[in-house]
Amino acid sequence: MTRITIDHVTRIEGHGRITIQLDDMGKVCDARFHVTQIRGFEKFTEGRPYYEMPSITSRICGICPVSHLLASVKACDEIMAVRVPSAAAKLRELLHCAQIVQSHALSFFHLSAPDLLLGMDADPARRNIAGLLEEHPDALRDGIALRKFGQQTIERLARERVHPSWTVPGGVNAPLDPQAREKTLAELPAAAAVVQRTLAMWKKTVDGFPNEIDAFSNFPTMYLGLVGPDGALRLYDGNLRFVGSDGAIVADQIRPQDYASYIGEASLPDSYLKAPYYRPAGYPDGIYRVGPLARLNVADRCGTPDADAELAEFRERYGRIVQSGFHYHYARLIEATYALERMQQLLDDPAILDTKVRAHAGVNSSEGIGVIEAPRGTLIHHYRVDDNGAITWANLIVATGHNNLAIGRGVLQVAQRFVDGNKIQEGALNRVSALVRAYDPCLSCSTHALGLVPLVLELRGPDGQVLDELATP
């Protein structure tokens, strides 16, 4: 048995590795995606007061701290058994939309654009931000501007860009500054124009990737996402819905509190990341995906005019249910459209300026579950506390976890197509990691942002001897 291992050397917590298993004939027979992350989290929060969880859990990830914050404060709201004042709920959703915009901009432009706009087989020395600057300076500028808009909105709301302490159990700790509202409203049209331009460009470009569309996790799975009572896309609040690969609704309007009846978690021997599955279907048949593409597959519609028009076109091109993981990129642009429209709606509502933004309460429930749609997919925070509010048990299911099985299966599919025999081509190596990046897992991405993907691909014989080795420069 020969084994090819791709090591992602990253500087962030969480460490991904791809192993491609060759059989004696030199054909790919298995592929695995391994992760090491958030070990011991449940242990070290034990005994801590529940209301500290938002700040602690938002440290799990430096890229989407707002997502953890929001899932965590929602779980804490439940422990306090309070109804969050309506202005506070609006402000949290606004913050969340800004986070979606900046995160999708980061994923599309900063992380994936070098592959998408310069080509998968482009010279690795130029397949980076610098190469992009030379060949597509406008796209790069757009990406930077869009991300900045999201970041600045977060900063204006929370007065801090990373790890904002503004979001608290029971609401938010300060009302919206009318000036921040004016500024954000004034900047919204330019941000929307960036997304429109990018969508127009992408619609012309996307069909130039037939192989990737074909091979990037292009297989049937279920999809999971939050929807409103009307079945429309929801990012901040809603009920869970599973749809099948044929578009049939498998389970609908599942209250977040009941998630555990529908989602099981399997422990894998070779990864620290648990593999969630749709419980009624069992493991591993209950494979499902989350994230931008999954949400668009799950929702009946977006619920805002521009995003709905884009979604209709997307479905016209690829069908009601879009299977290829490559279309996560497209889906991100549609969601960015939705998030910007939603921000406009929220800010247009004068009630968002209401100064009653925080409910105070003690421990009124021994359990709290908070679910949101993070940029990368459904995020679940689940805590149990004792009578004094000390955490006795915590469970987190992160987006990359939900997608774990699908990423592994996707890697296998790509490897079968692009890795052959004992020799590895750079393009193949890059396609495997590009597949992983299509899911935008929160590991391995920060190094790529610098245009340096320190990947090592090893081909080992049964005796452990290295037969071939390929490393990105």
Next chain:
Amino acid sequence: MTEKVKVRIDGEVIAATAGQTILEVARASNTYIPALCYMEGLSAVGACRLCMVEISGVGRLQPACTTPVQEGLAVVTSSPQLQAYRKIALELLFAERNHICAVCVSSGHCELQTLAQDHGVKYVRYPYSFPRLPIDVSHPRYVLDHNRCILCSRCVRACAEIEGAHVWDVAGRGTQSMLVSEMKRPWGEATSCTSCGKCVQACPTGAMAEKGWGVEEMTKHRTTVSRLTSMREGS
């Protein structure tokens, strides 16, 4: 008791009253000496060693908060040696327990954090001891996180000297020292606690906090304790 003396602080001649401490005299003349375990209105214990000063003719550094002034005393409050020494003292405080400012309710309002910033403590040169310490959440209104306690004993003194309840004490020795409420009962079960919250206001870090505040939200009314003493003494 009101004998007047003259002392020199950083070269400046200052009139003082015998029995006053160096720290009191310095503060009265607007000379800054860092202090952590000292709190105006409470007795001084000299526990943190941040207020160390040089006294001419005395070979060792002395804590300003507990050393009384005498006629002719000459004090240096700031020097490279003192800076280095205070920095070490601060670093050791950090190394002793688990101070994670990023997730602390008092971040931004913490005396330890402010002093560390003032003294240029960017990292700690000593190995952290990472003790496993409990958090007492048993009190309905307040919480005690031993991870953030620096054993300054300001809470002990505020409770005993001002509230008169003496709920708190420091038990154990050396690295085993721990703040305890009422013979090691959980705080929420301490019958002598009046829930007045003076200990919380006196605490310089996030070790004692009101329940329910998120990260960076716990601001304290530092002057409450000092003001209560001065009201009582009618000054």
